[in-house]
Amino acid sequence: xxxxxxxxxxxxxxxxxxEDSIKLAEFEARIDRxxxxxxxxxxxxxxxxxxxxxxxxxxxxxxxxxxxxxxxxTRAPGFKRKMALMAKVQDEVGHxxxxxxxxxxxxxxxxxxxxxLINGKSKYSNVFNYPTFTWADCCFISWLVxxxxxxxxxxxxxxxxxxxxxxxxxICAEESFHLxxxxxxxxxLASGTQxxxxxxxxxxxxxxxxxxxxxxxxxxxxxxxEILMKWKVKMDTNDNMRNQFLDMYVPKIWELGFTIPDPxxxxxTATGRWEYxxxxxxxxxRVINGGGPCNKERLEVRRIAEERGRWVREALRAPKTxxxxxxx
Amino acid sequence: xxxxxxxxxxxxxxxxxxxxGHRNSEWTGFGPLLEEDIAFSSMAQDKIGHxxxxxxxxxxxxxxxxxxxxxxxxxxxxxxTVFTELPNAEYDFSLIRHFLYDTSEALRxxxxxxxxxxxxxxxxxxxxxxxxxxxxxxNTWIKQLGSATEESISKLQKSLEYALPYALGLxxxxxxxxxxxxxKVFEGEKALEEKWKKKVxxxxxxxxxxxxxxxxxxxxxxxxxxxxxxxxxxLLDEMSEVLRIDPTAEW
Amino acid sequence: MKSLDPRVNRLxxxxxxxxxxLLDQFGTFEVFVQAKAGKPFQHEGVVHAPNLEMSYLLAKxxxxxxxxxxxxxxxxxxxxxxxxxxxxxxxxxNHVTEVASSGNKVSFEIxxxxxxxxxxxxxxxxxxxxxxxxLWLASKQLKTEKQVFNIWAIHTDDIRFTHxxxxxxxxxxxxxxxxxxxxxxxxxxxxxxxxxxxx
Numbered sequence: 001x002x003x004x005x006x007x008x009x010x011x012x013x014x015x016x017x018x019e020d021s022i023k024l025a026e027f028e029a030r031i032d033r034x035x036x037x038x039x040x041x042x043x044x045x046x047x048x049x050x051x052x053x054x055x056x057x058x059x060x061x062x063x064x065x066x067x068x069x070x071x072x073x074t075r076a077p078g079f080k081r082k083m084a085l086m087a088k089v090q091d092e093v094g095h096x097x098x099x100x101x102x103x104x105x106x107x108x109x110x111x112x113x114x115x116x117l118i119n120g121k122s123k124y125s126n127v128f129n130y131p132t133f134t135w136a137d138c139c140f141i142s143w144l145v146x147x148x149x150x151x152x153x154x155x156x157x158x159x160x161x162x163x164x165x166x167x168x169x170x171i172c173a174e175e176s177f178h179l180x181x182x183x184x185x186x187x188x189l190a191s192g193t194q195x196x197x198x199x200x201x202x203x204x205x206x207x208x209x210x211x212x213x214x215x216x217x218x219x220x221x222x223x224x225x226e227i228l229m230k231w232k233v234k235m236d237t238n239d240n241m242r243n244q245f246l247d248m249y250v251p252k253i254w255e256l257g258f259t260i261p262d263p264x265x266x267x268x269t270a271t272g273r274w275e276y277x278x279x280x281x282x283x284x285x286r287v288i289n290g291g292g293p294c295n296k297e298r299l300e301v302r303r304i305a306e307e308r309g310r311w312v313r314e315a316l317r318a319p320k321t322x323x324x325x326x327x328x
Numbered sequence: 329x330x331x332x333x334x335x336x337x338x339x340x341x342x343x344x345x346x347x348x349g350h351r352n353s354e355w356t357g358f359g360p361l362l363e364e365d366i367a368f369s370s371m372a373q374d375k376i377g378h379x380x381x382x383x384x385x386x387x388x389x390x391x392x393x394x395x396x397x398x399x400x401x402x403x404x405x406x407x408x409t410v411f412t413e414l415p416n417a418e419y420d421f422s423l424i425r426h427f428l429y430d431t432s433e434a435l436r437x438x439x440x441x442x443x444x445x446x447x448x449x450x451x452x453x454x455x456x457x458x459x460x461x462x463x464x465x466x467n468t469w470i471k472q473l474g475s476a477t478e479e480s481i482s483k484l485q486k487s488l489e490y491a492l493p494y495a496l497g498l499x500x501x502x503x504x505x506x507x508x509x510x511x512k513v514f515e516g517e518k519a520l521e522e523k524w525k526k527k528v529x530x531x532x533x534x535x536x537x538x539x540x541x542x543x544x545x546x547x548x549x550x551x552x553x554x555x556x557x558x559x560x561x562x563l564l565d566e567m568s569e570v571l572r573i574d575p576t577a578e579w
Numbered sequence: 580m581k582s583l584d585p586r587v588n589r590l591x592x593x594x595x596x597x598x599x600x601l602l603d604q605f606g607t608f609e610v611f612v613q614a615k616a617g618k619p620f621q622h623e624g625v626v627h628a629p630n631l632e633m634s635y636l637l638a639k640x641x642x643x644x645x646x647x648x649x650x651x652x653x654x655x656x657x658x659x660x661x662x663x664x665x666x667x668x669x670x671x672x673n674h675v676t677e678v679a680s681s682g683n684k685v686s687f688e689i690x691x692x693x694x695x696x697x698x699x700x701x702x703x704x705x706x707x708x709x710x711x712x713x714l715w716l717a718s719k720q721l722k723t724e725k726q727v728f729n730i731w732a733i734h735t736d737d738i739r740f741t742h743x744x745x746x747x748x749x750x751x752x753x754x755x756x757x758x759x760x761x762x763x764x765x766x767x768x769x770x771x772x773x774x775x776x777x778x
Contacts, residue, residue, distance in 0.1 A: 030666055030667075033667065035666055035667070035695045035696075036695040036696030037695075038664055038695055038696075038729070040661075040664050041664065067584070070584065070586070071582075071583050071584035071586075071587075073586070074585060074586060075585075080757065083757040084757050084758075084763075087757060087758045090644075091645075094641060094644075097626075097641055098624060101624055101625050104625075109604045110604060110627065111602055111603070111604040131583050132583060133583060162695055162696040165696050166624075166696065166697075166698065167624070170623075170624075173645075173646070174645055176760045177758055177759060177760040177762075177763070179760075180760040180761075180763035180764075180765075181760075181763045183763070183765060184763035184764075184765040187765040187768055187769050187772070188765070188768070190772065191768055191769070191771075191772035191775075255773065256772075257776055297582055297587070301582075301587055301590070304590050304591075304592075308590075308591070310602070313602050313605075314602065316605065316629040316633070317602070317603055317605070317629065318605075318606075318629040318630055320630070321605060321606025321628075321629060321630060321655070322606060322657075323603060323604035323605065323606065323607065323627075324606065324607045324656050324657055325607070325656075326607050326609070326624075326625040326656060327609060327625075327656060327659060327661065327731075328622060328624075328698075328699065
């Protein structure tokens, strides 16, 4: 579950200046033809660097994203929910596994990536730094955060890097169950008792601001990413993806009779674009940089998990095997 | 056919599966390596699935619906062994429990595939492949870590010694042993225990772990008749926390 | 640490806040899945594991817990012989040259990449004395009209196949409906609720 779009570095003109112009032209021609780039192809350093960052952040978001929903894994009400939530949280871990493997083909080991996560060097989606106070918060994530992730992932699956596309195709196929399950949970809360409805309404109040942050800062204040769009690393602008999400899901939330805490939220029928109160981007930055309500806990839990698993991994380290970059 | 005897058998099997599946699901997202995190979670899901299948058979025999049975009873109404309700502790204990329990489970279902009680025989045949993976997984891990480093061997050894008396509690004889045997529903706990010991010995012999003499062990009984440790009620309270907000609501 | 997650509250505090030590990563193993009987095995990704047997065990749930599957196999990445990767209208077989046979023949499994961005698929088996000869023989025996961008050759004995006895491992997969989107149809409930709302 990843909203992407958020933390690309500022790109300077000389980032590409040193590249071999013939190779660069061949590389760009391949992308223009609609052919994917594979790990053994020549690629610009900037392309490799930005892809590693993007796929790594995506992988971390899956692993950390397993935690807020995992908060309710032992408390899901009834067999149907219990089994579904177990399978869903497991899938998030599985998606992390697929994405780390895709990033590894670019030359960074999984171990190095997990170290960078735990030591605070890498980022992940800020939405997972918020707490899930009730079962309804968990349902909000299952339905709407997943829905947002699918908007992003479907776009990225059309990108230029073969291993990332393969991973995303698999992930999107698996997530069709997540989205249906999440919506199913919410329909039951919406049509249930007053208490159940209140639970979900409160979850919307809590989760709407992080949900608006999910697709990253507004295009007006984002760093310029034209070259990444040209190389099909970044597939659409943050605002376009946010708009697409609002277009698909706001009517569904309203349909259930819930209130979204933004009085300005409406679709401009002339432009086809959604209008909304500008999200608080200072809050976004504060959370991304470690100041959210759960940043510390999320990393601490990962650190403890690694620490507890250390003896297992050390015991299994075999002299006969060696780490090698995956082929595809 | 004696329904009370069959129900007793079904309840203890189902409760074991539910409680251990629940315990094992606590590892999801916290596992020692990503791939293992996924594998362990799948097996926990299988266990919950088996408990649901067994509660469904009970429901067909006139008991309440599976959600009510699983989520609304108190600890003293549960028939699982104390073994399955013990906290996860570290991965060495969770793995040893997985190995000892799943070995018994696979053998129990193997026996039940011949049962005169048709619904159980059918279920046993159906889940054979799942259980094959569970025991393959358990055996491979125990063999690996049981012969790896001094640290891993000593951790597993300690957990094995702690777990064994509890594991023997799996074979606590019921009031209905002879009825189940006579009616060819189930060969009985004694027969299962012997098969289980042989299998455990066979796997442990391929490691650097030491099995204590069986005669020196006192089985931890009581779970089958509702006598549990202090760990079960909090587990059940946690499991039903959301449902109890309004037990009559649909979630 | 007081968490909303009861599981987190039960975690032992390691007290260790020092940076994580970088462990050597396990080896890498390529995973191939057969979705249906009669369909070719297809490459699906990798797992990291300490040995071939563990890689098989871990690959099974990592790659085949969700969609139909009848068999899998795994191989150490180091044992995959990789041809050149081509683009546009250039066939990878154009770059395969004749190699003389040298010594004993063994089996090699050959895999084709038909489109960049897609997965390698099993194409067939050849008997050759080394991987380069295997590619050459594949160009004679397995090459078809379809353009191939990349070829893999793997010595058959290096593969951990699914044993004949274990084919029932995936037997209950179609029954695990709780992992299937189709099990979460809320349409009727939603419809009656919306009608209720209108009143």
